[in-house]
Amino acid sequence: MGSGxxxxxxxxxxxxxxxxxxxxxxxxxxxxxxxxxxEPVTNRQFARALGRALGRPSxxxxxxxxxxxxxxxxxxxxxLEGQRVVPAKAQKLNFHFRYPEINQAFRGIFxx
Numbered sequence: 001m002g003s004g005x006x007x008x009x010x011x012x013x014x015x016x017x018x019x020x021x022x023x024x025x026x027x028x029x030x031x032x033x034x035x036x037x038x039e040p041v042t043n044r045q046f047a048r049a050l051g052r053a054l055g056r057p058s059x060x061x062x063x064x065x066x067x068x069x070x071x072x073x074x075x076x077x078x079x080l081e082g083q084r085v086v087p088a089k090a091q092k093l094n095f096h097f098r099y100p101e102i103n104q105a106f107r108g109i110f111x112x
Contacts, residue, residue: 012108
């Protein structure tokens with residue numbers, strides 16, 4: 001959406017479930033934890049990886065002005081501005097990700 005350069009946090013469902021379990025069962029894990037994969041991707045990278053996993057072309061980008069016209073000003077913070085979030089605390093406390101990388105995650109979801 002928009003330029004495609006905005007970062008978007010993502011996490012494979014297995015890693016999300018394992019992280020919640022790890023937070024509950026691991027002594028010393030307190031405070032906020034970013035439940036996101038350790039390798040953030042841009043919207044464009046996500047779309048291309050999804051297209052490869054499905055054997056289809058990536059989505060056609062939606063221009064920012066069109067999204068603003070449809071969604072209104074909420075399009076800017078929600079769709080056009082990214083957040084480059086990393087799970088720094090989880091990594092520091094040695095949480096193990098099964099799917100740290102987007103292509104690997106899609107292979108896990110859709111098969112080889």
